[in-house]
Amino acid sequence: xxxxxxxxxxxxxxxxxxxxxxxxxxxxxxxxxxxxxxxxxxxxxxxxxxxxxxxxxxxxxxxxxxxxxxxxxxxxxxxxxxxxxxxxxxxxxxxxxxxxxxxxxxxxxxxxxxxxxxxxxxxxxxxxxxxxxxxxxxxxxxxxxxxxxxxxxxxxxxxxxxxxxxxxxxxxxxxxxxxxxxxxxxxxxxxxxxxxxxxxxxxxxxxxxxxxxxxxxxxxxxxxxxxxxxxxxxxxxxxxxxxxxxxxxxxxxxxxxxxxx
Amino acid sequence: xxxxxxxxxxxxxxxxxxxxxxxxxxxxxxxxxxxxxxxxxxxxxxxxxxxxxxxxxxxxxxxxxxxxxxxxxxxxxxxxxxxxxxxxxxxxxxxxxxxxxxxxxxxxxxxxxx
Numbered sequence: 001x002x003x004x005x006x007x008x009x010x011x012x013x014x015x016x017x018x019x020x021x022x023x024x025x026x027x028x029x030x031x032x033x034x035x036x037x038x039x040x041x042x043x044x045x046x047x048x049x050x051x052x053x054x055x056x057x058x059x060x061x062x063x064x065x066x067x068x069x070x071x072x073x074x075x076x077x078x079x080x081x082x083x084x085x086x087x088x089x090x091x092x093x094x095x096x097x098x099x100x101x102x103x104x105x106x107x108x109x110x111x112x113x114x115x116x117x118x119x120x121x122x123x124x125x126x127x128x129x130x131x132x133x134x135x136x137x138x139x140x141x142x143x144x145x146x147x148x149x150x151x152x153x154x155x156x157x158x159x160x161x162x163x164x165x166x167x168x169x170x171x172x173x174x175x176x177x178x179x180x181x182x183x184x185x186x187x188x189x190x191x192x193x194x195x196x197x198x199x200x201x202x203x204x205x206x207x208x209x210x211x212x213x214x215x216x217x218x219x220x221x222x223x224x225x226x227x228x229x230x231x232x233x234x235x236x237x238x239x240x241x242x243x244x245x246x247x248x249x250x251x252x253x254x255x256x257x258x259x260x261x
Numbered sequence: 262x263x264x265x266x267x268x269x270x271x272x273x274x275x276x277x278x279x280x281x282x283x284x285x286x287x288x289x290x291x292x293x294x295x296x297x298x299x300x301x302x303x304x305x306x307x308x309x310x311x312x313x314x315x316x317x318x319x320x321x322x323x324x325x326x327x328x329x330x331x332x333x334x335x336x337x338x339x340x341x342x343x344x345x346x347x348x349x350x351x352x353x354x355x356x357x358x359x360x361x362x363x364x365x366x367x368x369x370x371x372x373x374x375x
Contacts, residue, residue, distance in 0.1 A: 025271035
């Protein structure tokens with residue numbers, strides 16, 4: 001019973017790690033260190049990929065990046081027009097960064113209090129990412145439709161659905177942030193539970209199985225985060241969702257007009 | 262310290278800043294250059310394919326031209342041989358018609374067969 005209580009306590013504070021208060025503000029040091037590490041790793045891998053002649057035969061690392069980029073370009077397609085230009089880098093960076101951050105946890109440290117906890121298991125990172133994406137989506141929507149078109153779309157298809165449309169917009173960042181957080185945090189909780197509740201002699205076996213599954217979860221969650229980002233942009237600025245106001249020309253670039261079959 | 266996973270605090274601002282930096286660096290120095298390189302490569306491939314099909318067309322045209330020239334040459338050669346044969350037959354007949362000529366002149370057909 002005491003073991004389970006300790007486990008419960010440990011589980012609840014698993015995402016936070018060490019905390020430091022500076023000038024009245026509280027910082028989760030482990031999360032910041034891990035996020036910076038993930039950021040540095042991703043930037044390093046990126047700079048390594050673009051090293052050398054760009055016209056020469058691409059290296060395997062560059063091909064890996066190009067695979068992600070062309071996948072993002074395929075999902076974005078030509079429907080987004082000018083906004084698509086910004087969405088592809090955002091989707092690619094979200095996928096690579098979230099994946100790297102989540103995978104930090106699978107590095108074995110031989111201790112449940114991991115050397116580097118997954119920063120995606122801390123609400124601070126996932127909420128930051130979710131808010132960033134949603135603000136970018138709304139900015140893109142206002143740019144594409146203009147203020148009037150943007151505000152009017154809350155009244156579609158029926159004006160009295162307005163409360164639901166507003167709730168929908170508020171829920172989007174929350175689901176983005178909580179889905180990623182929940183999945184990765186659950187992984188952390190499972191590792192702690194395996195250590196606490198299973199005898200050390202056989203603990204490595206379920207731990208290995210769980211860590212392998214965590215890799216799959218990390219890839220899945222990074223993909224879902226990036227894909228939902230693209231879909232939100234698509235819903236906000238796609239050419240067919242915009243009706244040009246009668247008094248002014250369509251804000252959609254003329255290049256998107258050719259995509260209709 | 263309360264034990265809770267709902268620990269939103271000032272870390273949020275740091276995380277946001279780190280992500281914005283990572284996004285800016287990767288977009289500017291990695292993704293845009295790679296996209297440009299991919300587009301360049303695609304353009305090169307398209308150009309090569311277009312060139313290949315043009316070369317194929319040229320080759321087909323050259324082959325047709327060659328065949329036509331060859332056919333014409335054959336026709337002309339046949340005509341020349343026929344004319345030569347006719348002329349030979351004609352002169353042989355003339356020689357045979359002339360009295361006092363003891364030497365037999367071979368016919369054009371025999372000569373052509375040699």
